Amino acid sequence: MTTPTDERRQLINVAYRLLGSLADAEDAVQEAFARWYALTREQREAIASPGAWLTTVVGRICLDVLGSARARRERYVGEWIPEPLPDPGEWISGRSGSTTVDPADRVTLDESVNMAFLVVLESMTPAERVAFILHDVFRYSFAEVADVVGRTPAACRQLASSARRRLRTPRPSETPTARRAELVRAFRDAWGAADIDALVELLAPDATAIGDGGGLVTAAPRPVEGAERIARFFADRAAAVPGMTMLERTVNGQPGLVTQVDDVTVAVLAFDVADDRITRIWAVLNPLKLRPWRARELRRGADPE
Numbered sequence: 001m002t003t004p005t006d007e008r009r010q011l012i013n014v015a016y017r018l019l020g021s022l023a024d025a026e027d028a029v030q031e032a033f034a035r036w037y038a039l040t041r042e043q044r045e046a047i048a049s050p051g052a053w054l055t056t057v058v059g060r061i062c063l064d065v066l067g068s069a070r071a072r073r074e075r076y077v078g079e080w081i082p083e084p085l086p087d088p089g090e091w092i093s094g095r096s097g098s099t100t101v102d103p104a105d106r107v108t109l110d111e112s113v114n115m116a117f118l119v120v121l122e123s124m125t126p127a128e129r130v131a132f133i134l135h136d137v138f139r140y141s142f143a144e145v146a147d148v149v150g151r152t153p154a155a156c157r158q159l160a161s162s163a164r165r166r167l168r169t170p171r172p173s174e175t176p177t178a179r180r181a182e183l184v185r186a187f188r189d190a191w192g193a194a195d196i197d198a199l200v201e202l203l204a205p206d207a208t209a210i211g212d213g214g215g216l217v218t219a220a221p222r223p224v225e226g227a228e229r230i231a232r233f234f235a236d237r238a239a240a241v242p243g244m245t246m247l248e249r250t251v252n253g254q255p256g257l258v259t260q261v262d263d264v265t266v267a268v269l270a271f272d273v274a275d276d277r278i279t280r281i282w283a284v285l286n287p288l289k290l291r292p293w294r295a296r297e298l299r300r301g302a303d304p305e
Contacts, residue, residue, distance in 0.1 A: 132164065175274065246258070265290050
C-alpha cells in the first residue's frame with residue numbers, strides 16, 4: 001500500500017508543469033503535506049486515496065499561485081523564463097551513501113517539460129493550464145479536474161480544448177535530438193570563437209534570444225531579435241567574460257548549454273530548433289533559478305568519505 005510520501009515524485013512532476021518553477025513546486029507540495037498531516041487520524045483514514053487527495057490539494061494550491069504569479073511577473077525585472085531543469089544522469093553523485101534527493105531529480109524529463117512547451121503554457125489562463133496539464137498530460141478525468149478547478153466537468157473540457165488551441169500554432173517538422181545536439185555544439189564553438197558569421201549561419205533569420213536575470217544579474221532587458229543582432233550580442237558577451245566555460249548539458253530534456261565562471265554556473269541556455277536552424281534561445285541567469293545546477297556542483301565537488 002502506498003503512503004502519501006510515496007506520492008511525492010508524482011506531486012513534484014504535476015506542480016512543476018503547472019508552475020514552471022521548481023522552487024514554487026516544492027513549496028506547493030510541502031504545503032499539501034502540511035495540510036495532510038493537519039488532519040486528524042480519523043480524517044486521514046477516511047480518505048480512500050491519499051494520492052488523489054494530495055493531487056487535488058496541490059492542484060488547488062498551484063491554481064492560486066498561478067493567479068498571483070501574473071501580478072508578481074508584472075513587477076518582475078526583465079523577462080521571465082521558466083526555471084530550467086538539469087538531467088540527473090549527467091552529474092556525478094556527491095558523497096557515497098548519501099540519501100539526499102534533489103527535488104529536480106523527481107521530475108521526469110519528457111516533452112511536457114521542454115522549454116518551448118513551458119513557455120507556451122505561460123500564455124494560458126491559470127484554469128486552462130491546470131485543466132490541460134491534469135487531463136492531457138497526467139490523464140486525470142474531467143470529473144477529477146473539476147474538483148481541482150471548481151468548475152463543472154463540461155467547463156473543464158472546454159478549458160482543456162482552449163488550451164490545446166494555443167498549442168496548435170503551425171510548427172515545422174520536428175528536428176531529431178541528435179541534430180539538435182549538433183547545432184547546439186556548433187553554436188557553442190562559434191560563440192567561444194566569437195565567430196559572428198558562423199553564428200548567423202546557425203540562427204534562423206527571425207530568431208529570438210531572451211535573457212532572464214530577474215534584476216539580480218545583468219541580462220538583456222528585452223528580447224534580442226534577428227540572427228545578426230543575436231550573433232553580435234553573444235560574441236560581445238564572450239569577449240566581456242574572459243575565462244567563461246561552455247558545457248553541453250541536457251536542459252529540460254533537450255540539448256542545451258551551461259556557462260560557468262570559476263566552475264560556478266552563471267547561465268543555463270535552452271534552445272528551440274526548426275528547419276535546421278536555431279529559432280529561440282532562452283538564457284536563464286537569475287541565480288535563484290540556478291540553484292539545482294549549483295547544488296550539483298557542490299555534490300560533484302564533495303570528496304567521498
